[in-house]
Each structure stands twice: as C-alpha cells, then as structure tokens.
Amino acid sequence: MTTDVWPDRASAIKTEARTRRITSLLIFGGAALLALLPFAGIAPFTITLLTEAMIFAIWAMSLDLMTGYTGMLTFGHAAGFGLGAYAAGYFAREVTGDFFAALLVCELVVLSVALAIGFVTTRLSGAAFAIVSLCIAQVLFQIAVAWRSVTEGMDGLVGVPLPRIFGVTIHNGREFYLLTLLVALMVYLALRQLVASPFGRTLSAIRTNADRAAAVGINVALHKWLVFVIAWAVAGIAGTLMVFMKAGTTPMSLYWVESGNVLIMAIFGGLGTLLGPMIGAISFVFLRDALTTGFAVWQLAFGVVFVIVVLVFPSGLAGIVSLLRMLLWRARS
Amino acid sequence: MASPLVVRDLSKNFGALLAVDGFNLDIRSGQVHSLIGPNGAGKTTVFNCISGFLRPAGGQVVLNGRDVTAWPPYRLVAAGLARTFQITQVFSDLTVLENVALGARSRLGRNLQMWPRAQSEAQDRAYEVLDMLGLARQAGAKADHLAHGDKRVLEIAIALALQPHVLLLDEPTAGMSPGETERMGELIRRTTKHASVLLVEHDMEIVLGISDEITVMTQGRVIASGPPDAVSRDPLVRDAYLGALDAEAL
Numbered sequence: 116m117t118t119d120v121w122p123d124r125a126s127a128i129k130t131e132a133r134t135r136r137i138t139s140l141l142i143f144g145g146a147a148l149l150a151l152l153p154f155a156g157i158a159p160f161t162i163t164l165l166t167e168a169m170i171f172a173i174w175a176m177s178l179d180l181m182t183g184y185t186g187m188l189t190f191g192h193a194a195g196f197g198l199g200a201y202a203a204g205y206f207a208r209e210v211t212g213d214f215f216a217a218l219l220v221c222e223l224v225v226l227s228v229a230l231a232i233g234f235v236t237t238r239l240s241g242a243a244f245a246i247v248s249l250c251i252a253q254v255l256f257q258i259a260v261a262w263r264s265v266t267e268g269m270d271g272l273v274g275v276p277l278p279r280i281f282g283v284t285i286h287n288g289r290e291f292y293l294l295t296l297l298v299a300l301m302v303y304l305a306l307r308q309l310v311a312s313p314f315g316r317t318l319s320a321i322r323t324n325a326d327r328a329a330a331v332g333i334n335v336a337l338h339k340w341l342v343f344v345i346a347w348a349v350a351g352i353a354g355t356l357m358v359f360m361k362a363g364t365t366p367m368s369l370y371w372v373e374s375g376n377v378l379i380m381a382i383f384g385g386l387g388t389l390l391g392p393m394i395g396a397i398s399f400v401f402l403r404d405a406l407t408t409g410f411a412v413w414q415l416a417f418g419v420v421f422v423i424v425v426l427v428f429p430s431g432l433a434g435i436v437s438l439l440r441m442l443l444w445r446a447r448s
Numbered sequence: 449m450a451s452p453l454v455v456r457d458l459s460k461n462f463g464a465l466l467a468v469d470g471f472n473l474d475i476r477s478g479q480v481h482s483l484i485g486p487n488g489a490g491k492t493t494v495f496n497c498i499s500g501f502l503r504p505a506g507g508q509v510v511l512n513g514r515d516v517t518a519w520p521p522y523r524l525v526a527a528g529l530a531r532t533f534q535i536t537q538v539f540s541d542l543t544v545l546e547n548v549a550l551g552a553r554s555r556l557g558r559n560l561q562m563w564p565r566a567q568s569e570a571q572d573r574a575y576e577v578l579d580m581l582g583l584a585r586q587a588g589a590k591a592d593h594l595a596h597g598d599k600r601v602l603e604i605a606i607a608l609a610l611q612p613h614v615l616l617l618d619e620p621t622a623g624m625s626p627g628e629t630e631r632m633g634e635l636i637r638r639t640t641k642h643a644s645v646l647l648v649e650h651d652m653e654i655v656l657g658i659s660d661e662i663t664v665m666t667q668g669r670v671i672a673s674g675p676p677d678a679v680s681r682d683p684l685v686r687d688a689y690l691g692a693l694d695a696e697a698l
Contacts, residue, residue, distance in 0.1 A: 308562075308563060308564060309562055311564040312561055312562045312563050312564045313553050313558050313559060313560075313561040313562075313564075313568075313570070314559065314560055314561060314562045315564075316542065316546055316549070316550065316553075317550065317553075317559045317560075319539070319541060319542060320539050320542065320550055322541075323539045323540060323541050323542075324537050324539060326501065326533075326537070327533065327537040327538075327539065328539075328550075329500075329501075329520070329521040329522055330499065330501075330521055330525070330530070330531055330532075330533070330607075331525065331550050331551050331554055331606060331610065332521075332522050332525030332526060332551070332554030332555070332559075332610055333522055333550070333554060333559055334520075334522040334559075335522070338559070338560075341560075
C-alpha cells in the first residue's frame, strides 16, 4: 500500500487540514440547514423531535469521548444526564429560571459528584468499569425514587419554569430548538478540538493499549479520571436542556434503559467519530417515532435495523459517510 | 559517577512460586548489560518489577542514586527509565510519527495539553528520532501497516523519544530475520550514546557480540555476572544454560 507512506511530512499535515476543512463545511452546512428547518413550515411536533435529537446528540457525543475515544465502556451514562437534569431543574424552580445560572449549578453538582465517583471507578477497566458504572447510575436512580422531599419520588420533579437568557424568556418550540442547536454545535466544536489535541491522542493511546501508554509515561488513571469528569459535565449540559424542554424530569432519566439508549445511539452512529453519535441520536429519535406508530414493541423493530446497520457497517452510520467520501474521491481521481 | 541503575536483593513471588529471589544488578553508564537465562528464569519478572508494572515483594531499585522501588510506570519514565515489550506493542491506530510523538510529549510534559496544533516541538523531536533510526520515510504510515521488523524498531523509537537514562529492552529481536537481527544489534550499540541499556535476549550471537556485561539467571537467582568472555567460560553457566543451548557458538 503505497498511499500509507508519506515521505513528506508537510503533505501529511496538508491532507489532515483538508479533511478537517471538509468536515467543518459539512458541520456548518448541516447546522445552517437545521437552523433554517423551523422556518420552512414543518410541524411543531417535528421541531420537538429535532430538539430532543439535538439534546441526545450532545449526550451521545459525551459518551463517545469516554467509550469511543478512550475505550471506557459505560452502561451507566444516564447518571450524569439525570443528575444534571435534577440539579438544574430543582434550582430553576426554587431560585431562578435563568438558563446560565441553572447550567452553572448543574455543573457544580455534576462535577463534584463525578470527581469523587470517577476517582474511584476509573481505576477499574473493561467489564468491571462497565458494571460499576451501571451500579452507580442505578444507585442514583434509587436515590431519586426515595428522596421524596427533593425529587418527589416516582412522580418526578415538575413545574420547572421556561428558561430565560439575559432576562429574555425562551419559549418552547422554535426558540428553544435554536438554543439547543447552538449548544450542540458548540459542544461538538469544543470536543473536536479536544480529541485533536495532544490530550486526545493520549486518550487514543490509552484505548489501544493502556500498559504501553503507561510505559510511555502517561498517567493513565489521571487521564481516565479527567475524561470521566468531562463526559459527565457534557452529559449534564444535555440534562439541563432536557429538564427545561420537558419542564421537569423523573427518575426514569437515570434508569438503565436510558443508559442503554445513549450507548445504542453512539454505536449506531459510529463510535470514535463525534459526528457519528450525532447522526445516531437524530436517527434514533426519528426511527423511534416512525416505529412506535407501526409496532407495539418498537424496540424489536429498531433492534433489527440496528443489527443490520452494525453488521453491514461495523463502524456505524458514520462508516457509510466515510465510504461515500472514499467513493467520491475515487471517482474524481 | 553513580550507576544509572542498581537493583538490590529484589524478590517477587506469585503465590507460593518464588519467581525472583535475591536478584542483584549494577549497570554502568553507557554500557549494554544483558540479562540471560532459560525460559521461566524470571527475566521478564525482573523487568516488570524495575519498570513499575509489578510491585516487588522485597528489595530495592535505585535509578541515578534515587530509590524508585515500586514507583508507578509514568513516574519512572519521568525519572529517566524507559522500556519496550517482549510482544510488539505499538499504538496501531496512530501514525508512526504520532507513536513517537507520544513519547516526546511525555518528556516535554504536554500530555494534558487540550488544544491542538498543526506542528509541534514534540513532532519535530519525534521526526528526529525516526530519522536517526531510519524510519522517517514511514512517518505518515499507520503503525499497524509496518513490517514486523520495523515495528520492533518503532518500539525502540518510542522509548528513545522519552530521552531515558536507562533503557530496558525485552527481546527486541524476537521474530526477526537474521539480517534484521544484525541491524537491531547495531542499533542497540548506537543507543548507548544516549542511554545505558539493559537487554533481555535469546539470540546468543547478539548478546555475546554487543554486551559489555552479562548477568545470567536461572530459577529467579543470579548464577554469574561479568564480561562476555568470563561468563561464557564459567562452568556453572555452561552447565546450567549455555552448554545445553549452543556450546559451539561460544
């Protein structure tokens, strides 16, 4: 394979820069298109679905950083999401509906819990970490059920006001959708910088071979801890958006089914690509909507689609995108 | 000048099995010191204890006059110790250059840098190391696509990018052709300009050819230590190991 050998380093850098430019074009073009959609006369319900899809996209990207890039499989990624939703929602109802204030409080809570839990759990790896992450999310779920004075148990937290930004109320529908889209875009750009940085390369080294990474002088435990905390923090952003969108939350936001859903979105879209989990989240929301009308057990139908996609494209929907790009490139040259 | 690496009375057991028992070693600056012995003698266990991958049951590891016993690997690297592995372990998803840049970045303390840069000092250094070892042409290739022999060289490149004082090489010629083995021998010899080398190796020709000192161990204990000709004449060594293996090569 002669294309693997680049004697000239500058050309390698140029190629990488071009790939980045193409992806940027795709992202900004896609974002602009998504931003124009609500003005194209689509149904309000579709806007709601799109909003939910964008929230899930943020959440799935945070999982991708942990599972896709660092190789830390988690079955409990609802933890940061649900915890963030409760913290932001409770604060917004009791104190103020200011979006940034609620987000700040959410992050303070999520960060302190993630720092403590992550310090212990990231010393584990593989299946042990996956199972313990599930246990922790389930413990949080049980706390949400039992701590009625704060969480109102299974009834859930209700009466979260509409969010306000600099005193301006953000209404449900078009306005809230645009806010969510903007946040999703910012999260994507930030995470893309992060994974392209030396820190990101280090994560990839840890995923490929943690022992070898340690022998290269990488403090594996510290890196995994940081990734855990960052992933929870980003999941908390998604949780904050969700609690404002639904004007409340229930313990189900912490339930293992939700952890499973976000994992499926990320794998469906393609782990280790950031863009993939976004596509996965959008596909998940719209497929679920389409399938629930035709099937009593929509998961069964979705399972079939999921298995087919993963079998044909082991790297997920993003694999289809890169395949198309390769074919296009071949056709041109 | 103090010895770059001294190991005193090291021991390690796995349950009831005593894998290393009262092991001693003293490496001189700029030398190739080989550690040989039959399979199961405890060579790799010694390596793992020195490099922080196993916690020794007893004894002391001293690096540049500093007691570093049971330090975690990443701290040992910062203190000037690097190692390679018996089974090739490169970062297969990354390019050859990125593999080595990981090492250079460690040395520069930039692993935690969270913003990207197109060209960095770490990559420059990595490129220099690759150039020195004759791998520069493959800098942009995925590590996974290298030939086996080149992967073994890449392992050493990653370790050298850490600019270690002491380099531990675990069977660097494993699975290599005779031609590649010879090239590796020369490469190790050249490495001593930058670091003292502790070498575990089965190829006796290489060991006798490039070593300044040889330590022989069987069943977790040192049975002889000294310059190649003295060790190869040692009747105890011939008995326990060399004679059985290949007396004629000596």
